[in-house]
Amino acid sequence: MDFFELIYKRESVRGYIDKPVEREKIEKIIEAGRMSPSACNAQPWKFVVVDDKEIVSKLAKKLYDPLVSGINKFALSSPAFIVVVGEKRNLTSKMGEVIKKQDFTSLDIGIACENICLAAASLDLGTCMMGWFKEKSIKELLNIPSSKKVHLVISLGYYENKEPRKKIRKDVTEIMSYNKY
Ligand SMILES: Cc1cc2nc3c(=O)[nH]c(=O)nc-3n(C[C@H](O)[C@H](O)[C@H](O)COP(=O)(O)O)c2cc1C
Structure with a gap:
């Protein structure tokens, strides 16, 4: 599938319909998360997959x-469900977070989650x-x-x-500029 087709x-x-998701597919999807970039390659995530019917039903009630x-x-x-847990960062990226006042963990996890969602859509x-x-x-x-x-x-x-639904998004003129803010 063309990349932009996938994006849309x-x-x-x-x-959802009442049909279980094959573990083979789940593992492919998690692979897309595993391959995501992260600050200093810290990979500060753990993906807890929940596919046991009883636990799924208990988890849904907490959402x-x-x-x-x-x-x-x-x-x-x-x-x-995929429950995304933040894990310890490596020392370099932890230092980077403090010095640069950036929340690298949330950034990294956001990227991995989008990779996961795109892989699922594919x-x-x-x-x-x-x-x-x-x-x-x-x-x-989940014993986290x-x-x-x-x-x-x-x-x-x-x-x-x-x-797919028509996407509701800001106009490009509102979110993009060249060479100055
Ligand atoms: C960090 C984050 C948290 C979100 N939380 C929820 C949520 O709790 N419930 C929900 O229905 N959608 C949630 N969404 C989905 C957004 O509402 C959705 O991505 C946005 O409206 C754009 O629509 P689209 O994903 O269909 O393109 C969340 C999305 C993100 C990125």
């Missing part, structure tokens, strides 16, 4: 919040990155040490075949 195909999928306009209700239909799987979740109870559910941060949870699954 990837969208946040908020509804869905009926009190906040039903946010992430669609997660209840997702057959799998395999006709839908994803949605979710930043709204009950972090503490997800850590308890309390000292670590869950940055994102990505839903993953098959969905009804349909045309």
Whole structure:
């Protein structure tokens, strides 16, 4: 598939069909995350794949919040999730973060997550990155040490075949300039 076709195909999928995702595909998708660039090649991530039905259902309830306009209700239909945990950085990139006042971990994880979502789209799987979740109870559910941060949870699954939605994006004139701000 042409790169730009893939870019337009990837969208946040908020509804899945009842079909498990093959582990072979999950592993390909994680490979796309593993190959992502990161500051000083620190690779400060761990991808916890959840595809066990019982745990999936418990996890979905920690993403869905009926009190906040039903946010992430669609997660209840997702057959799998990738929980993205931040890991220790290497010393050089830690120093870089402090000296340059940059949050390299979030940058690195954002890049890896997009690679993951694009890889999934290339395999006709839908994803949605979710930043709204009950972090503490997800850590308890998945035995993630309390000292670590869950940055994102990505839903993953098959969905009804349909045309991608029209993308709502700022005009290029608003987000790009040449040679000066
Ligand atoms: C860091 C991050 C957090 C997000 N959190 C949520 C979320 O909790 N729930 C949700 O439905 N979508 C979430 N999204 C998806 C965005 O709403 C979506 O990417 C944006 O509206 C653009 O639409 P598109 O992904 O379909 O192109 C998140 C996206 C990102 C990058």
